[in-house]
Amino acid sequence: MFNASDIFTISSQKQFDKTALKVFRYQHENNAVYREFCDLLQVDKGSVKSLAQIPFLPIQFFKTHQVVSNLNEVQQTFTSSGTTGTNTSRHLVTDVSWYEQSYRAAFTEFYGNIEDYAILALLPSYLEREGSSLIYMVEDLIKMTNNADSGFYLFNHEDLIQKLTALDHDGQNVILIGVTYGLLDLLEKQSFSLNNTIIMETGGMKGRRKEMIREELHKVLCDGFGLSAIHSEYGMTELLSQAYSLGDGIFECPQWMQVLVRDTEDALTYVENGKTGGINVIDLANINSCSFIATQDLGKKYANNTFEVLGRFDHSDIRGCNLMVL
Template sequence: MSLSFESILVQAPYSLARDDKHAMQLTRLRELTEHHYASCEPYRRMLDAQSFVPATLDNVASLPFLPVSLFKTLKLQSVPDSDIVKTMTSSGTTGQQVSRIYLDKATATHQQKTLVKIVSQFTGHGRLPLLIIDSPDVLKDRQQFSARGAGILGFSLFGSDRAWALDENMALNLPVIDAFLQKHQGKRILLFGFTFMVWQYFYQALKASGHPVDLSNALLIHGGGWKNLQDKAVTPAVFAKKLHDICALPAVHDYYGMVEQTGCIYMQCEHGHLHTSIFSEVIVRDPRDFSIVPHGQPGIIQVLSLLPESYPGHSLLTEDEGVILGEDDCLCGRKGKYFRVSGRLKKAELRGCSDTYAAQF
């Protein structure tokens, strides 16, 4: 049975309980695996080496995974070069290899539509005035986006009017912020930025300036690595409280995502849990033998996505450690698995947008 991505898009992102979600995802993942097996020679050779036949896939957890680092060393794409409309690169510090993700029009469209479906569950329908906590200089090469630039561009979809909180030198641009807030006084406002930059260049700079800013009617969505803030003993709870203390920001939502599966992000709910949607799944594996560990036990995070058609990125083993907290029973009411990311695996490279930027300084 064929399952088009468009037929999945019509459903609410957190609407399916375990069995229904599994059945739907199994059909789509089997089709994606058959497509990439037929169209991507390196992927086909890796599956052949495991004696895996895509048509025999009968359980989502049995789908072979690729180490996410392979996108740094191999050219993995499942469409002709002439179909590629955009190449995305991962964040990386100087000297690091970066992942390269090749997108055709269909996959880029899937990413955009999925992001809208997921995020609108938190922001509401309709666009909001958007204050981007970054510098406009990050968007330079429109054909080859860094993960940071791609994240900003993706979330710009939710902005009815956009302003940049930082100037080209990453300094707080208070005149722009004041004018933006004055213009949209009384309206709900969306803020977006990467975790370290929100803390270092927005919160810390605002605190040092003593300049009053009222964000009591705003919502912040932020993402990227936490390592540099954890090293400073800044937990998610401290992060949210400090922002509330200095500018009355009432709602802060983190998200987990990666350039290798852009669009298919895991949003943090009101109870502090990261959630899978109908477009994604998370499996946690034992680092010793890659067996699946029970809920509540930490291990390596594997992520599955229903989106990628132009490259074989639908089942990836990350370099992150995490733990699944439950499924279908979060107090927020959203269906699906919910989980926590504990941090990077030892000896894994920094790759979160926040952490790689911080490491340069």
């Protein structure tokens, strides 16, 4: 069994590799769905000696199977937003403290002491439903600021404009975390010239607006908020960790998370750094579910384990890696 200290104290690539292989063996033994997927790929547990040899479970499995690595009672079920007529992902979390430790430690790693900030959240499409892992995280971070000015906003843009303007003017460090279309809606009401505020977009138009490429989107946001850079958060229902971009769309992972980029035509091979492919995520905090997820995102990996997200696959199934999904 793993302790949090095994995961959140990783400090080198060698230590990450060693821990990831231990997690793989643990989940192969204890996660029936993952073990069956490995068996379909004819992967013998004992033959896996490197990260590149570990099978990555297609993310669609969370729509069709219960992906858990123990028999403990489910404490929290996180669900994806989905669209009309589609199944939603269900992430069954048997120990939510792993999630809390992951996002708290990652925030500290990238942004420092949370009590130095007021956090404002503009996440209407997430607030309007139950089961959002993003809302769970942001709600907890808001409480941890111990700042009475931190809080959620739905469609009360005028209140948010007044609060954001006043806090920034008073020299308060602010993080405004918002779904993309929500931030654009806000800028249609008011433009800003901010000096002490970080704008963090979580991606997604949720069908409310036309999709935009990152460069175009970030230029609109930079111009509208009066900033030189826009931060981004990369996370998903099926994971318990997030990567952050502090600008230019280049994401960094916390020490217990990494990405590999697979060939779009052969899901079991990997492309060189700087080449476009499908993003595979290793999230060692996801110990009680599956730590090795083949996402539907396209991206590029660079040196020092940084990466860029370029979009999503055109088709709902990931070619060459959709065994058992149906």
